[in-house]
Amino acid sequence: MNSPKLIDPRLELICAARHFYQQGWMVGTSGNLSVRLPDHSFWITASGQCKGELELGDFVRIYPNGTACPEGSRRVEKPSPDVKPSAETAIHQVLYALFPEATSCYHVHSVEANLVSRFVKGDTLPLPPLEMLKGLGVWEENPDCAMSIFDNHLQVSCIVDEIKERFRTIPPQLSALLIRDHGVTIWAPSAKTARNYIELVEYIFRYMVAARGVGVWGVGEERD
């Protein structure tokens, strides 16, 4: 009997990136996607690549601290020496460390994510109690749900430190975080779920922007 063919997990990332690019959420080189493998290494998009036309050679494999890739002592596997991992690799790393059940981490930049990130000054964004929240795991009637917001910093390590510090003390309600004036990042137990999460959070952001435009009361406003 033939054993089932293993599908390269980078293919799922290539398809997801093309889809997000077509939606206008990964314009140009923006955003980064990763998938974690059973040995706890992960593939992540290389830095500065057009996300609408990724190829298998546009990924870097990062091995966890203390382990090395099979070919040698390096902790990074690259298609060529000049290829660099995403500049935001450390955000994926900290999320995988904080949420061991996560096997995929997706980050995109949309206009709506940036608009809603300015609806509030604080570090949480109240979300409208939409049915769509069930897709993000919130099974409550009229849920009082909020997404964590972090300030954008030039030094990615500062964003990472704030994520680590906040989530260690206050676990997030959703598997998602928003970086102000930058974009959303989600983490999920599978690549398919990660794609759904991105679509759902982006729907909620679109709704919030549209609701403001037509004057729907209370949407995205800071609660007392």
Ligand SMILES: CSC[C@@H](O)[C@@H](O)C(=O)COP(=O)(O)O
């Ligand atoms: C279009 S610049 C956006 C980058 O600064 C960054 O925020 C981003 O999401 C992509 O960086 P990358 O290093 O390609 O993964």
Ligand SMILES: [Zn+2]
């Ligand atoms: Zn980014």
